[in-house]
Amino acid sequence: MVYETVFRSGDVPAADRFDYWRELMIQTVAPMDMSSDHADDFRASMRVLELGAVHVWPTGFQSVRFHRTPKLIRQSDPELLHMTFVSRGTVGVVQAGREATPGPGDLCVVDFSRPFDSHAGPVKGVGVEVPKEMLALAGKGVNELLGRRISGREGFGALLAQFLTRITSDTGSFQPSDGPRLETIVLDLVSALLAHELAADNTFTPEARRRTLTLRIHSFIQQHLADPQLTPRAIAAAHHISLSHLHRLFREENTTTIAAWIRHQRLQRSRRDLADPALCHNTIHQIATRWGFTRAADFTRAFRTHYGMPPRDYRHQALGTQAETHC
Structure with missing residues (x-):
């Protein structure tokens, strides 16, 4: 909001x-x-x-x-x-x-x-x-x-x-429900700017360049979350590095695997959209597909495991009577 x-x-x-x-x-x-x-x-x-x-x-x-x-x-x-x-x-x-x-x-x-x-x-x-x-x-x-x-x-x-x-x-041209979308745009622009600035500076040490590559990979993943073909192998190919090099970079900066991190980001975006009144006319499957989940059963299982309830119950809880009245 x-x-x-x-x-x-x-x-x-x-x-x-x-x-x-x-x-x-x-x-x-x-x-x-x-x-x-x-x-x-x-x-x-x-x-x-x-x-x-x-x-x-x-x-x-x-x-x-x-x-x-x-x-x-x-x-x-x-x-x-x-x-x-x-x-x-x-x-x-x-x-x-x-x-x-x-x-x-x-x-x-x-x-x-x-x-x-x-x-x-x-x-x-x-x-x-x-x-x-x-x-x-x-x-x-x-x-x-x-x-x-x-x-x-x-x-x-x-x-x-x-x-x-x-x-x-x-600000008058935006609705209260536009907050999450505006938040995403700001995050993407800030991330892209930082990644670009780091990559453009030729004075950085090899250690800084390694971190810059990791930053570019994170930014790339965020920009391609909706693509169901976003796999570790595809990410490695897009950055001209080996799959083992990708996994090694990710382990050094994160406490989870790259596949688990992608799934977590997709679930976060899906949960945000499920709670958005402006998207209440979209089906749960449409929202899941929008963020790279091609199989409804896989999405429901992953969502329940991560948030402790199925997506339908979460949506009803988040929107309440608003969903029944306007959707």
């Missing part, structure tokens, strides 16, 4: 504005030490769009300093990856021993599980919070992009920037 929270500093007494905004930032992202030279009369605006577990928030504010310390990480680590698209002003970020100063048209990545310092503002842009476990990437690989400026004017960076700009400037 799409839920929206709006903050405008003009709606709050001047003395309370910075504290109110700081609390909203902490709730949206994670605990941080924040300070501003304009705290006595802070000017900011912010809208938080909740697309399932992904948060997208267009914002503009006066200069602020952010610090995410080891102590704060020990207190609360939501395992979030943050990406900022800057449309006006600059953002200075120091993390992982590198420093970046993205300006208008640029993006940058911050890992909230690691300490960082940032100075931003006056700035206008769009922030994105993504749980790292949901990204189609190897977690270690993204470390290579921390403290780097990423262009949002070409390639996947431009696609992501344009999509974020569109959905945050035209």
Whole structure:
């Protein structure tokens, strides 16, 4: 579902504005030490769009300093990856021993599980919070992009920037039930951008290149989940590596086999669609087929094993009387 929270500093007494905004930032992202030279009369605006577990928030504010310390990480680590698209002003970020100063048209990545310092503002842009476990990437690989400026004017960076700009400037054209679909698009675009940036950097070590290949494989799987011919052998062939090399790469980054991971991703997408009111006219078999399950009995058995109930019962539980009334 799409839920929206709006903050405008003009709606709050001047003395309370910075504290109110700081609390909203902490709730949206994670605990941080924040300070501003304009705290006595802070000017900011912010809208938080909740697309399932992904948060997208267009914002503009006066200069602020952010610090995410080891102590704060020990207190609360939501395992979030943050990406900022800057449309006006600059953002200075120091993390992982590198420093970046993205300006208008640029993006940058911050890992909230690691300490960082940032100075931003006056700035206008769009922030994105993504749980790292949901990204189609190897977690270690993204470390290579921390403290780097990423262009949002070409390639996947431009696609992501344009999509974020569109959905945050035209929220009225989306239905509440569009949240899961918008969440999937954001996840796919962020994953594709990270994979591209890692693959394009020729300065990386062999270890980083190995992680980049793993990232590309994860992204490839996500993009081809609907294909029933998506097998380990087909994945290995698409990336010009042997089947044994594929299994070895996957074992190093995951706690399950590649076939089990594909099945898990397909089941997650199927479960999401079964609970989507906009898809209630689709049969369970149509939804299963959409995500690569060609045999109804195989899908039902896998779904029951994974979620503890057959897909028909889950759908009835998720939609309730809504299914009986509108489907």
